[in-house]
Amino acid sequence: MARDPKRKPLTVDQKRYTEMVRDLVPRPPYLRNSLLAFLFGGLVAIIGQFFTDIYRITMNMSVKEAGNPAVATMIFIGALLTGLGVFDKIARYAGAGLVVPVTGFANSVVSSALEFKREGLVFGIGSKMFILAGSVITFGVVTAFFVGLIYALFVF
Amino acid sequence: MGAKRIGKQTWKPEHPPVIISAAAVVGPFEGQGPFKDYFDHIYTDIMAGERSFEAAEKEMLLNACFTCLNKANRTPQDMDFFLAGDILNQTISSSFSALELRIPFFGIYGACSTSAEGLALAAMLVDGGFASFVLAGTSSHNASAERQYRYPTEYGFSRKPHVQWTVTGAGAALVARDGEGPRITFLTVGKVQDFGIKDPLNLGAAMAPAAVDTMVRHFADTGNGPEYYDLIVTGDLGKFGHSLAVKMAVSNGGFDLSKNYQDCGLMLYDTRKQDVHAGGSGCAASATVTYGYLYRKLMDGELKRVLLVATGALHSPVTCFQGNNIPGIAHAVSLEMI
Numbered sequence: 001m002a003r004d005p006k007r008k009p010l011t012v013d014q015k016r017y018t019e020m021v022r023d024l025v026p027r028p029p030y031l032r033n034s035l036l037a038f039l040f041g042g043l044v045a046i047i048g049q050f051f052t053d054i055y056r057i058t059m060n061m062s063v064k065e066a067g068n069p070a071v072a073t074m075i076f077i078g079a080l081l082t083g084l085g086v087f088d089k090i091a092r093y094a095g096a097g098l099v100v101p102v103t104g105f106a107n108s109v110v111s112s113a114l115e116f117k118r119e120g121l122v123f124g125i126g127s128k129m130f131i132l133a134g135s136v137i138t139f140g141v142v143t144a145f146f147v148g149l150i151y152a153l154f155v156f
Numbered sequence: 157m158g159a160k161r162i163g164k165q166t167w168k169p170e171h172p173p174v175i176i177s178a179a180a181v182v183g184p185f186e187g188q189g190p191f192k193d194y195f196d197h198i199y200t201d202i203m204a205g206e207r208s209f210e211a212a213e214k215e216m217l218l219n220a221c222f223t224c225l226n227k228a229n230r231t232p233q234d235m236d237f238f239l240a241g242d243i244l245n246q247t248i249s250s251s252f253s254a255l256e257l258r259i260p261f262f263g264i265y266g267a268c269s270t271s272a273e274g275l276a277l278a279a280m281l282v283d284g285g286f287a288s289f290v291l292a293g294t295s296s297h298n299a300s301a302e303r304q305y306r307y308p309t310e311y312g313f314s315r316k317p318h319v320q321w322t323v324t325g326a327g328a329a330l331v332a333r334d335g336e337g338p339r340i341t342f343l344t345v346g347k348v349q350d351f352g353i354k355d356p357l358n359l360g361a362a363m364a365p366a367a368v369d370t371m372v373r374h375f376a377d378t379g380n381g382p383e384y385y386d387l388i389v390t391g392d393l394g395k396f397g398h399s400l401a402v403k404m405a406v407s408n409g410g411f412d413l414s415k416n417y418q419d420c421g422l423m424l425y426d427t428r429k430q431d432v433h434a435g436g437s438g439c440a441a442s443a444t445v446t447y448g449y450l451y452r453k454l455m456d457g458e459l460k461r462v463l464l465v466a467t468g469a470l471h472s473p474v475t476c477f478q479g480n481n482i483p484g485i486a487h488a489v490s491l492e493m494i
Contacts, residue, residue, distance in 0.1 A: 009406060013351065015352065018351070021353065021400065024396055025318045025361065026317050026318075028316045029317075042432075069157075082312075088313075090310075090312065091313060091317060092313075095313070102237030112308050112309040114309075118208040132311065
């Protein structure tokens with residue numbers, strides 16, 4: 001985030017108050033959140049593995065080939081749960097366990113699309129669909145470019 | 157210095173205007189709270205039969221306004237002014253309601269302090285002889301506020317303990333020159349305060365200093381301490397803002413708020429059963445509690461003197477993303493049965 005470097009530093013009163021707030025407001029339960037994220041993230045991974053195996057066995061694919069339809073299925077499930085209004089309720093407990101895997105990406109796109117449906121196809125869904133996922137795509141592409149550059153320079 | 161001003165920031169109407177009627181409508185979630193019997197209407201659906209959350213909010217505000225008018229046997233034509241505000245961009249709920257009410261309209265914005273701001277301005281208009289009847293209303297909607305200030309409603313994330321829940325609902329009050337009801341005896345207009353809070357999810361902490369400043373100013377200007385009131389309520393400080401306000405009132409003015417001070421955002425929900433984290437927020441928090449619950453308690457005679465200190469956080473997502481602190485404001489209105 002672009003922060004204005006010329007901004008005034010906190011006054012004594014502001015500093016004292018922000019310290020008071022910091023002492024009073026409890027920190028999020030990090031341990032509990034991490035454990036839940038671990039469990040739910042693991043669960044998502046197990047389901048993903050299940051679909052990979054299904055595609056591998058039933059459709060006679062290699063593990064690498066079965067990955068793509070398995071990811072697509074996970075995206076579909078994430079999107080469906082969002083549409084049914086369940087995803088945000090599970091994610092409240094699961095936290096990063098559900099947000100970090102591809103299910104979270106699906107949720108961010110579908111929830112935005114649903115939210116801005118009233119503004120129409122062009123100005124609503126079309127332009128607002130990636131309002132949350134846009135950064136992921138932008139920085140994903142930028143990172144991929146640099147990783148690719150390093151790969152091209154040093155590996156070949 | 158105006159003739160009606162006492163002290164630095166408090167005004168005392170010569171002939172205290174009366175709130176002759178008040179109405180509060182809420183969404184389904186608020187309707188499960190402890191005040192469910194005090195609301196005029198509880199919607200069964202947050203869409204309120206409309207096709208968007210914004211339209212639903214407008215419908216709620218209009219419903220509150222018409223209910224308020226009906227209770228006093230008045231029509232919009234009898235009103236001199238309609239004062240309203242909300243927290244959506246360009247206060248659209250208020251303007252679109254005013255379009256249908258067809259009353260001369262002033263749009264006001266004090267974020268979640270709009271209820272007290274409306275009452276204060278209505279009292280000035282009435283006591284100043286500019287109006288006989290002023291309708292003051294405000295509204296907020298959980299889903300329309302979430303999408304403007306935070307995330308899409310279906311977006312999944314884990315909530316922090318200090319997050320507050322935007323109240324879905326609307327409230328309206330009819331301020332008149334004469335009649336039966338609680339009178340607006342003092343109004344203290346707050347100054348904008350910045351105490352260095354940056355987290356837009358911790359608005360209670362951002363607004364608590366403003367609430368305390370206005371309360372301390374009010375006590376000093378009027379000479380009536382906290383014990384003068386049966387109940388002092390702030391708008392939407394929530395659990396942590398409430399504790400901060402109690403602490404600050406002691407350190408800044410030596411006032412003990414621990415006995416008769418509550419927060420509308422906390423009163424509105426059963427915080428043990430309803431998952432609202434630190435409590436309710438939004439314009440409707442103070443409006444629905446004051447115009448629903450407190451108004452009836454005042455009329456029944458269970459409460460004689462109430463100080464409403466509605467609190468607002470004057471930020472927008474833009475100012476937060478650009479790294480500004482969150483300024484807060486609070487306006488106080490004392491309601492007394494005389």
